[in-house]
Amino acid sequence: MLTLQRRYNSKAPATRYADSAGPTGTTTPQEVGLKRFPMRALITGITGQDGLYLGELLLSKGYEVFGLIRGQSNPKWEHVMQQLPGVTLIKGDITDMSSVMRALSVAQPDEVYNLAAISFVPHSWENADHTIEVTGKGVFNVLEAIRIWSGPNLDKVRFYQASSSEMFGKVQEVPQRESTLLWPRSPYGVAKVFAHYMTVNYRESYGMHASSGILFNHESPRRGPEFVTRKITQAVARISLGLQQTVSLGNLDASRDWGFAGDYVEAMWLMLQQDQADDYVIATGETHTIRELLEVAFGHVGISDWERHVTQDPRFMRPAEVDLLVGDPTKARETLGWKPKVDFRELVQMMVDADIEDQRQTSR
Numbered sequence: 001m002l003t004l005q006r007r008y009n010s011k012a013p014a015t016r017y018a019d020s021a022g023p024t025g026t027t028t029p030q031e032v033g034l035k036r037f038p039m040r041a042l043i044t045g046i047t048g049q050d051g052l053y054l055g056e057l058l059l060s061k062g063y064e065v066f067g068l069i070r071g072q073s074n075p076k077w078e079h080v081m082q083q084l085p086g087v088t089l090i091k092g093d094i095t096d097m098s099s100v101m102r103a104l105s106v107a108q109p110d111e112v113y114n115l116a117a118i119s120f121v122p123h124s125w126e127n128a129d130h131t132i133e134v135t136g137k138g139v140f141n142v143l144e145a146i147r148i149w150s151g152p153n154l155d156k157v158r159f160y161q162a163s164s165s166e167m168f169g170k171v172q173e174v175p176q177r178e179s180t181l182l183w184p185r186s187p188y189g190v191a192k193v194f195a196h197y198m199t200v201n202y203r204e205s206y207g208m209h210a211s212s213g214i215l216f217n218h219e220s221p222r223r224g225p226e227f228v229t230r231k232i233t234q235a236v237a238r239i240s241l242g243l244q245q246t247v248s249l250g251n252l253d254a255s256r257d258w259g260f261a262g263d264y265v266e267a268m269w270l271m272l273q274q275d276q277a278d279d280y281v282i283a284t285g286e287t288h289t290i291r292e293l294l295e296v297a298f299g300h301v302g303i304s305d306w307e308r309h310v311t312q313d314p315r316f317m318r319p320a321e322v323d324l325l326v327g328d329p330t331k332a333r334e335t336l337g338w339k340p341k342v343d344f345r346e347l348v349q350m351m352v353d354a355d356i357e358d359q360r361q362t363s364r
């Protein structure tokens with residue numbers, strides 16, 4: 001009931017909440033004072049790791065959740081429906097502004113979370129044009145669709161943009177914070193910078209409640225196997241079960257600030273509950289090399305001499321590398337009250353355990 005009191009009490013901090021403590025059982029959207037319950041959210045990129053965690057979080061808070069999903073018969077449709085019972089999927093694509101407008105009309109959202117992107121960095125050198133179209137211009141399409149759809153009442157939709165620590169690229173200061181100069185090192189990073197500044201621009205030009213979360217690497221058992229954490233935890237699981245001998249990797253000296261995706265989606269939600277839209281670095285503040293990742297992952301299954309299971313292959317090296325990412329999440333901690341709950345070791349161990357379970361099930 002605390003949440004409801006906050007919503008009704010004008011003296012309470014002017015923070016918008018639609019928590020699970022609200023009037024449960026209400027399924028029809030209705031006006032509650034100036035605020036609506038249940039709140040409605042549209043998530044683009046709902047099929048990805050973050051989309052699924054965010055969908056779960058919002059459903060648990062009593063939101064009506066809508067997801068934009070691409071393609072004529074997207075095989076991920078069933079998976080999303082299984083993972084997020086109650087979600088409504090709408091066909092559309094952020095490269096097609098008219099489909100985003102249609103999705104807005106169907107969802108009538110209070111909040112839009114733009115998580116859609118071509119997110120695998122190496123892919124962006126091979127498919128730069130497509131990456132720019134989706135990860136860069138796609139964000140302009142969503143912002144512009146919201147602006148047109150909202151008409152004079154632009155305040156009715158709050159917008160979240162998934163910005164990335166990849167924008168820091170050749171880092172100009174350590175640790176990286178909101179004010180650090182951006183120096184992207186891949187077409188993906190460049191596209192994210194465009195999207196980031198478009199978001200800032202819509203906030204400053206039109207007064208839109210548009211926030212950017214500059215998220216450092218965030219992982220989970222739901223991470224795609226092309227990313228280095230999952231590639232390693234999957235291989236470690238298979239090696240420990242005798243199903244494979246070695247794993248082939250690229251640069252082992254790159255450093256990343258890795259957190260748990262489940263923690264990071266909470267920060268996204270918190271950003272949209274603030275009176276003022278803003279940009280926030282979301283990170284753990286700790287950095288680890290790929291070597292350390294290997295040590296923890298192999299160590300968890302009792303293998304200390306991991307080097308004999310790892311080979312290096314130039315195919316996995318990048319034309320330009322981001323060597324050292326470590327974020328300073330002070331602003332998020334002080335303003336949003338956000339901090340990560342899962343540390344590096346727990347994250348890696350959680351992923352190895354999940355992959356062992358997964359491998360056991362598939363080999364049954």
Ligand code: GDD
Binds near residue numbers: 163217229
């Ligand atoms: N993927 C991959 N595969 N990376 C490898 C490998 C390998 O075999 N070997 C070494 N690496 C190194 C890469 O060179 C990079 O320095 C680091 O591992 C992390 O690579 P990824 O896990 O692919 O993630 P990323 O940092 O490029 O990008 C991820 O994080 C960004 C946030 O900073 C993605 O999720 C991006 O979408 C996200 O914006």
